[in-house]
Amino acid sequence: MTSTDKVMDLEVSIIAADKNEYVKIGCHEMDERISEIVKFVKLRQGNIEGIREGDKYSVPIQDIYYIESVDDKTFLYMKGGVYESGRRLYDLEEVMEPYHFVRISKSIIVNLMKVVSIKPALNGRFVCKLRNEEEVIISRKYVSDVKKKLRGESV
Numbered sequence: 001m002t003s004t005d006k007v008m009d010l011e012v013s014i015i016a017a018d019k020n021e022y023v024k025i026g027c028h029e030m031d032e033r034i035s036e037i038v039k040f041v042k043l044r045q046g047n048i049e050g051i052r053e054g055d056k057y058s059v060p061i062q063d064i065y066y067i068e069s070v071d072d073k074t075f076l077y078m079k080g081g082v083y084e085s086g087r088r089l090y091d092l093e094e095v096m097e098p099y100h101f102v103r104i105s106k107s108i109i110v111n112l113m114k115v116v117s118i119k120p121a122l123n124g125r126f127v128c129k130l131r132n133e134e135e136v137i138i139s140r141k142y143v144s145d146v147k148k149k150l151r152g153e154s155v
Contacts, residue, residue, distance in 0.1 A: 025037065025038070046060070046062075048087075048095070050084065051084045051086065052081065052082070052084070059083055061096065063078050064078055065077045065114045066108055066110040066130070067085070067092055067096070067101070067108065068108045068109075069107045069108075074086075074087060074092065079131075092109060096109060100112040100113050100149075102145060102149040103142055104136060104138040104142050105137060105141075106139065108136055110128060114130050114131050114132070115130060115131075118138065124140040125140050125143075126138040
């Protein structure tokens with residue numbers, strides 16, 4: 001049996017709300033499968049500062065659908081609203097890359113984990129539909145980067 005043929009049991013336990021959530025992994029060895037699981041869990045734990053109505057919030061990265069730069073301001077779009085970020089889009093692009101975010105236009109970075117579908121549009125562009133029913137346009141210039149990221153390749 002090869003490492004790709006190994007069967008892994010999965011157990012989920014509901015714990016009291018006053019306890020810290022945790023992930024526990026039992027393994028024979030730290031192989032590529034386990035490393036990928038650990039990496040995925042760690043990536044789901046990040047937060048970024050967002051500002052709404054003058055108040056600062058710690059926004060979970062996995063809750064962000066996309067990030068957009070408009071008139072020299074950067075906005076974090078989520079299901080429950082929009083937050084402003086004090087960071088520049090190019091800075092956030094670097095920070096968010098490990099979290100499955102990819103640039104899709106000059107002004108937008110999208111969370112690939114929130115994408116429902118991607119379909120061709122006019123002039124070599126694509127329409128990216130998100131879980132919150134919003135649609136954003138993938139510019140022709142960034143289509144190949146998005147395809148690479150979807151295949152798990154470095155951009």
